[in-house]
Amino acid sequence: MSRLPFLFIVSGMAGFVLFHAASLLSLFGWLGDGVRGPAGWFHAHLFVLGWATMLAMGAVYQLISVILQSNIYSERLGYVQYAMFTIGLAGLLYGFIRGEIYWIAAFATTGFAGILLFAWNMAVTLFRASRWDAITISAAAAVVYLVLTGLTGMAMGVNFATGLWDDMHNRLFGTHIWLGTVGWFGLLITGFSYKLLPMFYLSHHYPTPLQKVVPVLWNAGTIAGAASFLLGGSSWSLLSALLLVAAAVVVYNAHIVQIQKHRFKRSPGSGIQWSVYGNYTLGAAVIAMLAYALWKPQVLYQTKSVTLAVWVYLAGWVSFTILCYLTKIVPFLWWTWKYGSQAGKPGTPVMSDLLSDKKVSAGLAAVAVSGLLPLAGLLSDSHPIVAAGGAAHSIFSIAYMLLIGRVFSR
The missing domain is CATH 1.20.210.10 (Cytochrome c oxidase-like, subunit I domain)
Structure with a gap:
């Protein structure tokens, strides 16, 4: 591989x-x-x-x-x-x-x-x-x-x-x-x-x-x-x-x-x-x-409209979809690389052992919900909401990526 x-x-x-x-x-x-x-x-x-x-x-x-x-x-x-x-x-x-x-x-x-x-x-x-x-x-x-x-x-x-x-x-x-x-x-x-x-x-x-x-x-x-x-x-x-x-x-x-x-x-x-x-x-x-x-x-050419659309599309769909697919791609790549030659042998973990599905669901829920907060701040022209919501979104996003990254230690 x-x-x-x-x-x-x-x-x-x-x-x-x-x-x-x-x-x-x-x-x-x-x-x-x-x-x-x-x-x-x-x-x-x-x-x-x-x-x-x-x-x-x-x-x-x-x-x-x-x-x-x-x-x-x-x-x-x-x-x-x-x-x-x-x-x-x-x-x-x-x-x-x-x-x-x-x-x-x-x-x-x-x-x-x-x-x-x-x-x-x-x-x-x-x-x-x-x-x-x-x-x-x-x-x-x-x-x-x-x-x-x-x-x-x-x-x-x-x-x-x-x-x-x-x-x-x-x-x-x-x-x-x-x-x-x-x-x-x-x-x-x-x-x-x-x-x-x-x-x-x-x-x-x-x-x-x-x-x-x-x-x-x-x-x-x-x-x-x-x-x-x-x-x-x-x-x-x-x-x-x-x-x-x-x-x-x-x-x-x-x-x-x-x-x-x-x-x-x-x-x-x-x-x-x-x-x-x-x-x-x-x-x-x-x-x-x-x-x-x-x-x-x-409103199509207004800066606010473009910023809102880009946030919804890039952060709300593109990035979020990639985060979702990572739950399959990363465990598959790592399991194939590390355990592929040991498939079927006693003690060999299965792919689902590498990443907790419950933790994935909780992590993605936190990322999705917190991603709505900067959007609310942009809609209301409130920099404090953008800052607080963005901070929450970043914290949950980093925590989620660390969860995915732990697959490489399994």
Whole structure:
């Protein structure tokens, strides 16, 4: 078994703890003050790249082999990519702290080179396998959006350093966020869930047509939203993109219901059950946001609205879903690595012995509930609530990650 996924996953877990430790020290002041500044850039990129993307890359390296039943194109290239991405990220974060534009530019380029290597490794792996379905198409599209996210980020860096494209800075900023959040994370999570959820529920003979509908709607929404931001479209063009994404989320949830109806396992485990709750919550939130935007289209471009939407989507769904899936991914990787050769022998623990399901349920409940508090603070424009709620959320999040990390000591 390759060590490559371990590197990314452990690094991502460390990035998660670092993000919440830094947020705890600042009492989430960066969130209340907005993300358009060095402190906001530092925290946003630590969360998106150091935690979510780092861990997502590790999961892709592990799961794509399971899905395709073949090895990745080049494991050695994966190690080179890890080194470049990690070095680039570390230098980028340091540059944000120091406010050094040229330092930021140099290491952003290094990190982007790591993303390109990842994209190349995945592209060759997928095209060699030539197995195209809802899972692999979603994964391929997600990687394309990751590259485009990096390109728009680099373009913003050139703008800061040279003053070029000043009139496009806000357009690039919106496109950058949209491609990274909706495109990269959205398609990656939904795509891999088509494989993971039936596996954990032991679902068989469930209908699959909706799996083909979701990527079409999600890609259409991603492209429409990116085009709206980049071309300076009207509020109604962005609303159209939101409508497509909302439709994709609703259809995705409908497919999850289908998977549950055809299950042969009563409980897939607390982590997976909580991920389903997160999916349903995202569906309700997207519909509510869309309804409000239809009533008041002018709120779409307001800083407060963007901050609220990003918190709900990134912290409330993307990050939370990854935390839920970690309850299966980490024990599986560690058990296979340490005990796989001893399977069936007396005294060998089973995978469920590595992580308490009750503690997982309690930890995720605490993370979910505490995550609502900063949201309440943002809605009410109350910095004290953002600070207190954010502190509680960070404390519970760190405690939960330490619980997951204890698997490596079993």
